[in-house]
Amino acid sequence: MKKHGLTIAGNWKMNHAPVETRKFFESLTSLVEKENPAQRKQIREQIASKRLQLSVFPPAVSFEAGQEGTRNLDKVEALHLQIGSQNTHWEKAGAFTGEVSGPILKELGIAHSLVGHSERRQFYGETNETAKKRADSLLDQGFSVIFCVGETRAEREAGDTQDVIAKQLREGLPAPRGNLIVAYEPVWAIGTGLNATAEQAEEVHQYIRGVLPKDTPILYGGSVNDANVASLLACPNVDGVLVGGASLKPESYWKLVLAASKLLLV
Numbered sequence: 691m692k693k694h695g696l697t698i699a700g701n702w703k704m705n706h707a708p709v710e711t712r713k714f715f716e717s718l719t720s721l722v723e724k725e726n727p728a729q730r731k732q733i734r735e736q737i738a739s740k741r742l743q744l745s746v747f748p749p750a751v752s753f754e755a756g757q758e759g760t761r762n763l764d765k766v767e768a769l770h771l772q773i774g775s776q777n778t779h780w781e782k783a784g785a786f787t788g789e790v791s792g793p794i795l796k797e798l799g800i801a802h803s804l805v806g807h808s809e810r811r812q813f814y815g816e817t818n819e820t821a822k823k824r825a826d827s828l829l830d831q832g833f834s835v836i837f838c839v840g841e842t843r844a845e846r847e848a849g850d851t852q853d854v855i856a857k858q859l860r861e862g863l864p865a866p867r868g869n870l871i872v873a874y875e876p877v878w879a880i881g882t883g884l885n886a887t888a889e890q891a892e893e894v895h896q897y898i899r900g901v902l903p904k905d906t907p908i909l910y911g912g913s914v915n916d917a918n919v920a921s922l923l924a925c926p927n928v929d930g931v932l933v934g935g936a937s938l939k940p941e942s943y944w945k946l947v948l949a950a951s952k953l954l955l956v
Contacts, residue, residue: 715759
């Protein structure tokens with residue numbers, strides 16, 4: 691049985707404006723209502739016990755629509771799904787054009803954030819040092835943080851995967867404390883249709899597990915879909931998935947949830 695339970699987190703990136711977000715949750719709610727009653731009851735109980743945790747990270751303009759959708763889902767089926775931010779500044783306020791702060795998110799009722807995603811590192815100058823500042827600040831403010839690490843294809847082919855991840859963790863990871871989650875996302879697998887095999891994912895997760903406190907959940911991300919999610923989640927050191935494209939459609943997102951729920955019974 692999974693020690694940390696399982697997490698299904700959807701990173702929507704620059705997709706789903708408010709209208710699309712509302713449609714997503716309307717469709718998801720409809721799918722849940724049509725599900726087998728016993729299955730629905732099982733998932734409700736797993737969520738209530740925090741053995742199963744569900745979240746999506748929409749664009750900031752869709753926070754309100756996402757929260758509206760999750761409230762309706764919760765009201766209809768008592769399936770609590772959390773809304774999070776894809777990126778958050780380390781300062782609480784100031785002259786930081788285009789950024790969003792912890793206090794702003796808290797006022798909106800949001801207490802979850804991604805930190806250090808590879809696309810932030812690749813396109814927006816995120817470094818191990820700035821990722822650490824974000825994570826430290828957010829954890830101090832009581833946020834739940836998903837801290838992302840991962841190697842490029844060139845680094846993997848050079849046999850440097852563990853060295854790269856060790857550096858990212860050593861320089862970027864804050865002192866582990868409550869509500870910290872690490873997500874291993876091989877850069878070569880993000881949005882490429884390629885994904886690490888279950889064996890590759892487990893190998894890296896096992897390495898990360900040896901570096902972190904034993905109670906730190908570790909997610910896998912990188913071209914996860916309903917066809918490969920069960921084999922990934924079955925790995926002993928994989929505690930959930932951070933999903934991109936497959937989280938954009940309610941049908942595929944719900945299939946990921948069903949796969950996780952089933953594995954929690956094993």
